[in-house]
Each structure stands twice: as structure tokens, then as C-alpha cells.
Amino acid sequence: MTTAIGQDSGLTLRHVSKRFNDDAAPPVLDRIDLSIASGEFVSIVGASGCGKSTLLRLIAGLDGDHEGEIEFDGKRVVTTDLSRGIVFQDHRLFPWLDVAQNVAVALRNAPLSKAEKARAVAEHVELVGLKGYERHYPHQLSGGMAQRVAIARGLVNRPRLLLLDEPFGALDALTRSRLQLELQRIWERERITMVLVTHDVEEAVLLSDRIVVMQARPGRIGEVIDVGLARPRKVGDREVAGLRDDIVDTFFTEAA
Amino acid sequence: MSTLDWEAGTVKGSWRGLVLPVAALAVWWIVSRGAQAGHGVMVSPAQVWDTAVEQVRSGALVRALSASLARELTGFAIGTGLGLALGALLGISKLANRAIAPSFNTFKQVSLFAWIPLISVWFGLGDVAKVVFLSLAALVPVVMHTSDGIRAVPVNWLDVARAYRYGRLQTLAYVVLPAALPSIFTGVYLALIYSWLATLGAEYLLVAGSGIGNTLVDGSEQFRMDLVVFGVIVVGLTGWALNALARGVQRRWFETSRAA
Numbered sequence: 001m002t003t004a005i006g007q008d009s010g011l012t013l014r015h016v017s018k019r020f021n022d023d024a025a026p027p028v029l030d031r032i033d034l035s036i037a038s039g040e041f042v043s044i045v046g047a048s049g050c051g052k053s054t055l056l057r058l059i060a061g062l063d064g065d066h067e068g069e070i071e072f073d074g075k076r077v078v079t080t081d082l083s084r085g086i087v088f089q090d091h092r093l094f095p096w097l098d099v100a101q102n103v104a105v106a107l108r109n110a111p112l113s114k115a116e117k118a119r120a121v122a123e124h125v126e127l128v129g130l131k132g133y134e135r136h137y138p139h140q141l142s143g144g145m146a147q148r149v150a151i152a153r154g155l156v157n158r159p160r161l162l163l164l165d166e167p168f169g170a171l172d173a174l175t176r177s178r179l180q181l182e183l184q185r186i187w188e189r190e191r192i193t194m195v196l197v198t199h200d201v202e203e204a205v206l207l208s209d210r211i212v213v214m215q216a217r218p219g220r221i222g223e224v225i226d227v228g229l230a231r232p233r234k235v236g237d238r239e240v241a242g243l244r245d246d247i248v249d250t251f252f253t254e255a256a
Numbered sequence: 257m258s259t260l261d262w263e264a265g266t267v268k269g270s271w272r273g274l275v276l277p278v279a280a281l282a283v284w285w286i287v288s289r290g291a292q293a294g295h296g297v298m299v300s301p302a303q304v305w306d307t308a309v310e311q312v313r314s315g316a317l318v319r320a321l322s323a324s325l326a327r328e329l330t331g332f333a334i335g336t337g338l339g340l341a342l343g344a345l346l347g348i349s350k351l352a353n354r355a356i357a358p359s360f361n362t363f364k365q366v367s368l369f370a371w372i373p374l375i376s377v378w379f380g381l382g383d384v385a386k387v388v389f390l391s392l393a394a395l396v397p398v399v400m401h402t403s404d405g406i407r408a409v410p411v412n413w414l415d416v417a418r419a420y421r422y423g424r425l426q427t428l429a430y431v432v433l434p435a436a437l438p439s440i441f442t443g444v445y446l447a448l449i450y451s452w453l454a455t456l457g458a459e460y461l462l463v464a465g466s467g468i469g470n471t472l473v474d475g476s477e478q479f480r481m482d483l484v485v486f487g488v489i490v491v492g493l494t495g496w497a498l499n500a501l502a503r504g505v506q507r508r509w510f511e512t513s514r515a516a
Contacts, residue, residue, distance in 0.1 A: 062415055080419050092416050096434045108430065109421045157420075 010193065011036040011059065011161060015068035018054055028054050030218035031068070036195065038073075038160065041187055043196045043204035044212045047252065051219025052197045056165050059195065060086045072161060082110060085159035089166040091150040093138040099149050100125060100134040106153045124152040127186060144175035151183070155190065164196040168203065177235050180206055184232060201252070202244045206233050213251050222251060299481045304489075307482040316471070321490065324455050324467040327383065331390020332451040336444055339395040343402025343443070347436070348428070353403070364396050368454065372461050381464040386455075389462070393454035394447035401446070405439025406432055438510055445502045452495050468494070 013034040019027040028051040036042050044052045057063040059070060061080040070077040072084060085106070093102045100121050107117045125134055128148040138146055147167060154162055164183075168176040184207055187194055198204055204211045208227050215222040225247065229239050281301060288300035311317040345352045346360070371392060379385035409432050417427040459469020468490055475483030 060419060062418060080421060082421060086419050088412070088415070090412065092412050094413065094416075094431070094434065096437070105416065105430075106420050108426060 009073055010038040010040070011195070012071045013055075013059075013068070014071075016055070016058065016070060017067040018051070018058060018063070018065070026218040028219050029058075029066070030220045032219075032221055034212065034221065034224075036193060038193050039191050041194045041196070041207055041209050042212060043198055043208040043210075044214060045198055045201055045204045045247075046214030046219075046222075047216055048199065049219075050214040050216040052214050053165055054219070055214075056086070056163050056195065056197050059161075060084055060163050062086070082106075082157045083159050084161045084163065085154040085157055086163040087147075087150050087154040087165065087167045089169045091138070091143075091146040093146055093149055093153075095138050098135050098137050099130060099141070102138070102149055103152045103156050106156050110157055120156050120158075124156040125149075127155065128152045129182065142175075143171050144179060147171060147179065148182070151179075151186070155186070155192075158190075159192065161193045161195065164194060166198055167196070169198070169200075176200075176203075181232075181234075183207060188231070201247050202235065202240065205229075205240050205243045205247070206235065211247065213247065215251075299485060303482045304485045307480075307486050308489075311471075311483075311486060317490065320466050320468045320471045321494070323465065324459065324469065325494070327386055327458070327467065328390060328452050328455045331387045331454070332394045332448055334387065335391035335394025335451060336398050336447050338391065339398025339443065339447065340402055340440070342395070343399040343440075344406065346399065346403035347406025348432075353407075357403075360399065364400070368393055368396075369457060369461070372458075376462055381462045383465060385462050386458040386465075389458045390451045390454050394451040397446035397450060398440075398443040401439045401443025402436070405436035405443075408439065409435040441506060441510070445506065448498055448502055449495070452498055456491060 011034075013032050016029060016032040017027050018029040019025070032055060044055065046052050054063065058066050059072070059077065061077050061084065064078070072081075077084075094105065097105065103121045103124055104117060107120060110117065112120065122134075125131060128151050130145060130148055130152070133141070133145065138149075141149065147170075151167065154164075167183075168179050171179065180203055183194075187207070194207075196204070196207060201211075205227060211225045211227060212221055213223045213225065214220065225243075227243065229237075229243070233240050285301050288298050308317075342356075342360075346357055347353075368389070372389065375385050375388055379388055413431050413435060414427065417431045422430065455467070456469045456472075459465075459467040460473060463470065463473055468487060472484055472487040472491075475481070475487055
């Protein structure tokens with residue numbers, strides 16, 4: 001924590017552009033510049049088609065072939081790495097593995113002994129509140145529980161950066177708000193950098209230090225907003241609602 | 257959940273499946289009573305029963321059935337083994353797929369029985385020819401379902417493997433194969449059924465040696481309808497047993513750990 005905002009820590013994007021095969025179309029991402037300090041929680045919000053998920057996949061190293069530079073902890077991102085975890089919108093658990101085995105999927109190439117892996121799995125299953133469900137298979141879980149497993153899988157490697165691609169987008173409102181609080185708690189406890197892609201402005205206000213508002217065609221950063229509200233925050237808070245309304249009014253009224 | 261419903265359904269509704277066979281048996285019995293005695297075309301259930309007892313007692317049934325099953329299992333094993341290898345190759349390697357898949361797809365359009373003349377010239381009418389034929393019958397579904405199953409693995413799951421730095425072999429062993437397993441099993445299951453059907457075809461068309469197909473041939477040549485009917489019943493029951501066996505294995509392996 002001593003080098004919180006040093007040159008070589010955290011995530012830096014410089015002039016990142018990405019286009020798909022068609023050169024005539026506007027780029028999916030157009031010269032994105034963004035710095036995220038380590039330990040920070042940043043949300044990327046925007047209408048669908050603004051390239052926010054593409055941006056996240058580039059940071060994860062799942063997609064390549066972009067212009068500009070992405071640096072994490074002083075190293076260029078060229079491919080995936082265990083120090084950068086990712087949670088997808090669909091949980092993407094393997095149906096033939098139970099909860100504990102699904103979490104352990106992330107540890108296959110981790111430099112840990114068998115016992116250490118087992119301990120890490122048990123800890124993270126407990127962290128997401130699923131102790132006792134280790135032997136359950138994905139089809140026996142609710143959508144919210146499956147997404148908790150996916151979060152445990154994303155965290156079990158102790159990545160320094162966790163990327164979340166609309167992780168609660170497919171859940172019902174009640175489950176979503178419960179998991180948002182859980183995520184807030186986990187972030188406060190683990191103190192790792194988190195980048196959350198969402199189309200839910202309230203979710204962004206609730207969880208983030210800063211909110212990056214993206215615009216579409218070409219995908220670009222419209223505004224970066226400092227949230228600066230005291231934590232812990234709740235959905236009902238007046239400040240949370242106020243800031244959400246401000247952002248929605250300023251950026252998303254014409255689009256809607 | 258679905259397993260329980262399904263099983264409850266079978267137990268409760270199983271008698272319904274028996275209605276048709278019992279009715280057919282009754283009609284058969286009535287009609288054969290009315291037919292002229294000594295007329296060879298129509299045999300009574302009692303005659304077939306006598307033949308069945310005689311076939312079992314003399315050991316003819318065991319000899320024929322074990323010869324057929326040995327053939328069936330040999331062809332099934334060879335065809336499935338080769339099919340798994342070829343299917344995996346077609347599923348995994350884009351190059352192999354481009355090079356081989358068009359030829360294979362043409363090959364599978366040729367009716368299996370069209371190969372019989374060629375097989376009989378090359379391998380004769382004995383066991384080797386029959387096993388070659390059965391292997392072909394088993395090979396096709398296994399290749400199809402293995403390569404399709406492998407190529408249908410969702411990209412989303414492959415992303416997970418890449419995010420956790422899986423190498424090629426790890427991705428294959430821990431993601432692609434488990435994901436493709438249900439489809440592969442379907443191919444193997446079909447191979448078992450097809451190769452049993454083909455066993456009969458082979459014994460009928462490559463007439464040499466013993467087997468349950470030969471029992472049928474003998475029955476029709478000697479105009480012994482009791483023997484023919486008995487043979488048909490044995491063939492049907494054997495197919496049913498193989499089917500039940502495969503279904504049982506499938507339920508045990510797949511339905512405990514995944515949603516249907």
C-alpha cells in the first residue's frame with residue numbers, strides 16, 4: 001500500500017483503440033486513456049455497444065490486436081495472467097464439476113501445493129457465503145449462488161486486479177442488491193483493484209471510487225466522475241440516489 | 257429432479273408398454289387356432305414356445321447368440337476405437353477437418369450395405385468380413401458425434417481456460433473432453449445399436465458360420481416359421497437389452513452431475 005499511486009503500479013491504458021474486421025466502421029474503442037490506482041474500485045458504465053465489455057476483455061488479455069498500450073503493474077498486457085482475474089456475466093461454471101472443483105479450476109496453474117489449494121478453495125467458498133455447498137453441482141444452485149461461485153473462482157488466485165463484466169446483470173433485483181453489498185464487503189476486506197463493467201448506474205455509484213462514463217460509436221470515454229461518498233453505501237441512501245440521478249440525467253437521457 | 261419424475265413415470269406407466277405386445281400375442285394365438293393345422297405359414301405361440309425350449313435345451317441358442325454377440329462386440333470395439341480417434345482428430349485439428357471431413361461426409365452417404373460386395377470380395381464371407389462390416393457401422397456415428405461434440409464446446413468455456421492460463425493439453429483434458437462427453441457418449445450408444453442391427457445384416461448377407469442371423473436364415477430356408485419367429489424375438493430382446501444397458505450407463509454417468 002506504500003506505492004498506492006506509483007508509476008509502476010495499478011492499471012494504465014494509453015490511447016487504446018480497437019476495431020473489428022471492418023475498417024470502414026467506426027472503431028469499437030477510440031483512443032481510451034485511463035489510469036486506475038491499485039486498490040481502487042472503478043466502474044465503467046455506458047449504453048450497450050459502447051465497447052465497455054471489449055475494453056474489459058482487452059485488459060484481461062482475452063482479446064488482443066489493439067492499438068495503444070495497456071500496462072498493469074508496470075508490465076505490458078499481452079495475454080491473460082493469473083494476477084488479473086475476471087468474472088463474466090454468465091457464471092461460466094463447468095456443469096460437470098461441483099462448487100469446490102469449479103473454484104479450484106482457477107488454481108490449476110497456480111504455484112501452490114495441493115493442501116494450499118484446498119485451503120484457498122475452502123476459504124473463498126466461505127468468503128462468498130457458500131460454506132456447506134461445496135459438493136453441489138451448478139444445476140443445483142440458484143443464479144445468485146452460481147454467480148457467487150464465479151466470484152470465488154475469480155478471487156481464489158488472489159489476483160491484484162479483478163475484472164467484473166456485468167456480473168449481476170442476469171440476476172433478479174433482490175439477489176443483485178445483496179451481491180452488490182457482498183462485493184463491497186469483499187473489496188474492503190481484500191483491498192484489490194476492481195474494475196466493474198455495468199449498465200446499472202446505481203450499482204456503479206454504490207460500489208465505485210470513480211465512474212467512467214463511456215459513449216458509443218466510436219466507443220470513447222465521455223466523463224470520469226469521482227464518487228467521493230462515505231462507505232458503506234446502501235441502495236436507499238439519499239446521496240447515492242442523487243448522484244445516480246445526476247449521472248443518468250446528464251449522460252443517458254437522450255439515449256433512453 | 258427430472259430423474260425422479262422420469263423414474264416415477266416409468267414405474268407408474270410401465271404397464272402401458274405391455275398392452276400392445278399382450279394384445280398382439282392374443283390376436284396371434286386366436287388367428288393361429290383358426291388356421292389350418294399343418295399349414296406352415298402360420299405357427300401357434302405354443303409351437304414357438306416348444307422351439308424355444310428345444311433351442312435352449314440343445315444349446316443351439318447359446319451357440320448362435322454368443323457367436324453373434326462376440327462379433328457384435330468385436331466390431332463395436334474396433335469401430336468405436338477408430339471412431340473416437342478419427343472423431344477427436346476431426347474435432348481438434350482444423351487442418352485435419354478441412355482435409356478429411358469432406359471425404360468422410362461423402363463416405364457416410366454411401367449406404368452401409370453397398371459395401372457388402374466389396375467386403376465379401378476382399379475379406380470373404382467369414383468372421384473377418386463380418387467384423388469389418390460391423391466396425392464400419394459403429395465407426396460412423398462415433399466419428400460424427402465425437403467431432404461435433406468437440407467442436408460445439410462453447411467459446412465461453414474456452415475463455416475460462418484461457419483466463420486461467422491452461423495449456424493446449426490442459427484445455428483438452430479439463431474443458432473440451434468433459435464438455436464433449438455427452439455427445440461422444442451418444443455416438444458410442446448409437447454405435448452399439450447400429451452394430452447390433454448390422455450384425456443381423458452381416459449374418460444374413462455374408463452367410464457362413466453361426467449366429468442368430470443364421471438361425472433366421474435356416475428357419476426360412478427350411479420353412480420353419482416357428483424358428484423364424486423365435487429368432488426375431490431373440491433379436492428384439494437382445495437389442496432391447498443392449499439399449500437398456502447403454503441407457504443405464506448413461507444415467508449413472510451423466511445425470512447425477514448435470515442438468516438435462
